[in-house]
Amino acid sequence: MNDTTNVGTRFDRLPATADDRCVEGRATRREVLRWWDERFGVDPEVFEAYSFWERGAGKVWAFHGDLDSPVDVEGLGITFLRTRQEHWKPTLSAVQRFGTYARKNCIELTETEARRFFTGEDQELDWDGDWGYLVVTHELAGEQEPLGVGLYVHGELRSMVPKGRQRDLRE
């Protein structure tokens, strides 16, 4: 094991830029901020007080604050983004926590659609925007609230709600 390999059991802070990268394939802070900005229109300033960490291959965590890297702990902030794959994928936790800052690629569901979505069902829906991962919202207590991550392809919104988080709220 040397400094250029990802160690799956500890937290390593993401390098600021590609020039600072020692571990092959590791996302950089700049790339992460750019991805949230380009995909969802989230202003990078939203994450100014956050540090980003990789633990597990490609699994990026967001922590409010900073610590010396690497750090040997069981958890650091919340899971945030899945990298090391062609299409990066935000986590449900990240979308529920930061999705209110998203300005694009957000799809609003009706009550019935939202219930189906959170049960884990895929559904055919109209969507004029980009294919790919969307922030799924519905109305709660008078405002649109981010509920989770959907994957829109071929006229269908696929529910990305992890099995352990799914709940049957259908009447």
Add this chain to the structure above:
Amino acid sequence: MNVLERYEPLIDDFEAFRAACERPLPSAVRVNTIKTTVERARRAMETADMAVEAVDWHPGVFRLPDDQPGTNWPYVHGWLHGQEEVSALPAVVLDPQSGERVWDACAAPGSKTSQLAALMDDSGLVVATDNNLGRLSALRSNAERLGVTNLAVTVEDARHHSLKPFGDPYDRVLVDVPCSCEGTVRKNPDALDNWTLDHVQGISGVQKGILGRAIEVTREGGTVVYSTCTFAPEENEAVLQHALESSPCRLVEFDCPLECTSGVTEWEEERFDDSMRRAKRIYPHHNDTGGFFCAKLEVTGG
């Protein structure tokens, strides 16, 4: 109920105490202000046709007379956390501030941890420690649902907690120790089935060790809150007495928003420091909650 009879000398209205212990406990939820406001959460609960009763001592805690928290929109959004009403007390007493460094020494499954983070506006640092990986996984999943981002989780015996990854000592520490859980008898009617004095005395040693370590890792002038959900003085006043005698600390007064009585200064053959009266005993008949014990300590110079 025989176990509880040993506390008859401590309790003014023992019949009311005993009757309360036999009543089931209503479910309660705490609003997670990291993700929403109390007002919006209340509105979402009403829209979901949940019957809720606000408690009079804490603006974000609601009793659910008919429901269990779980399958409704405000819960899946992480706006609510199922938490026994009285267990919302110690974080309020610890009173952590935005930007501070706080340790939750016996953190799983994370109800109080997430409450600490919310009181700090999810800024500063909360270190949550537990020695049980299974319970820590429940804490991790609660923290994800509640969106707690200022949190570092460690698996270790709190008595040997390492400050190394986190640097400076803490401003505040919550020591909500494992205990004989006598005060949870309303929730778990079998809580007393395996009660033995040996267990109480054994766990008291662990509690002393954890409180000692908590005081060691807190800065001078910092605050430690010690709490249990048991009535046994062996696990409450006796543990504090040990800390007063062996660690640089003193008990401080605090306003308890729930009806309570003072900590005791004697139990069986033992005598405790007069300042033990600053600790609070909460019996089930006082506020129609579970039983609880809570004390606030200031860490003094060596």
